[in-house]
Amino acid sequence: MKIIIVKDQVEGGKEAFKLVKETLDSGNLKTFGLATGSTPISLYEELVASDLDFTSVNSVNLDEYIGLSADNDQSYHYFMKEHLFDQKPFKHNNLPNGLAQNLAEECARYDEVIANNPIDIQILGIGENAHIGFNEPGASFEGTTGIVDLTESTIKANSRNFEKIEDVPTRAISMGIKSIMSSRQIILLAYGEKKAQAIYNTVKGPISEEVPASILQNHEDAILIIDEAAASLIK
Numbered sequence: 496m497k498i499i500i501v502k503d504q505v506e507g508g509k510e511a512f513k514l515v516k517e518t519l520d521s522g523n524l525k526t527f528g529l530a531t532g533s534t535p536i537s538l539y540e541e542l543v544a545s546d547l548d549f550t551s552v553n554s555v556n557l558d559e560y561i562g563l564s565a566d567n568d569q570s571y572h573y574f575m576k577e578h579l580f581d582q583k584p585f586k587h588n589n590l591p592n593g594l595a596q597n598l599a600e601e602c603a604r605y606d607e608v609i610a611n612n613p614i615d616i617q618i619l620g621i622g623e624n625a626h627i628g629f630n631e632p633g634a635s636f637e638g639t640t641g642i643v644d645l646t647e648s649t650i651k652a653n654s655r656n657f658e659k660i661e662d663v664p665t666r667a668i669s670m671g672i673k674s675i676m677s678s679r680q681i682i683l684l685a686y687g688e689k690k691a692q693a694i695y696n697t698v699k700g701p702i703s704e705e706v707p708a709s710i711l712q713n714h715e716d717a718i719l720i721i722d723e724a725a726a727s728l729i730k
């Protein structure tokens with residue numbers, strides 16, 4: 496793992512932007528793996544403000560809440576449109592369909608999307624319990640797209656984006672850890688003290704399914720861009 500420590504989220508967005516631009520400029524960004532949450536927003540702001548052209552790039556998102564439609568303003572689909580897709584058109588945007596009638600079929604469809612679009616760069620945030628995508632502690636490192644029951648702590652952490660905690664969906668569809676690990680490059684972003692323990696466990700801890708992000712220690716090209724606060728326990 497390569498670790499880049501930055502001053503703050505704005506600087507982190509700029510560092511990540513440089514990596515994305517490099518790969519795009521060299522013609523090697525065919526599929527861009529994207530994440531939601533507050534963390535990647537500064538990167539998306541950089542992308543939107545730039546003259547980079549993504550019209551020949553496909554995107555693949557990590558996850559979506561079950562039960563929310565794409566036009567629900569709490570859905571990850573809506574988030575992506577608002578923060579990136581409406582301003583930066585891609586060739587095609589892929590996200591799991593949280594309203595699919597048959598969720599098992601939807602997971603199989605999404606695995607096929609990923610198989611047909613090998614991910615060149617995958618952006619990741621990290622949960623306070625070190626989840627990636629919605630792969631919570633205990634998720635198999637061999638997992639592909641699946642249906643996930645969110646943990647209490649994730650529901651609580653994500654409730655800040657909802658009016659009340661009861662509104663937070665309790666299930667999601669998430670790309671699995673095996674699929675995430677098959678990405679050519681992974682850029683994990685983390686900012687703030689609340690992420691410090693997760694970053695410590697990811698970087699210094701044993702590789703364990705109890706710490707989903709710890710598997711990144713085995714990836715050949717994983718880059719962590721983290722601020723001083725998130726890095727405070729690994730120094």
Ligand SMILES: N[C@@H]1[C@@H](O)[C@H](O)[C@@H](COP(=O)(O)O)O[C@@H]1O
Binds near residue numbers: 534619626628629649
């Ligand atoms: N499924 C998402 C993750 O992909 C994200 O990394 C995490 C952290 O969110 P934030 O960046 O807002 O701290 O939230 C959600 O659980």
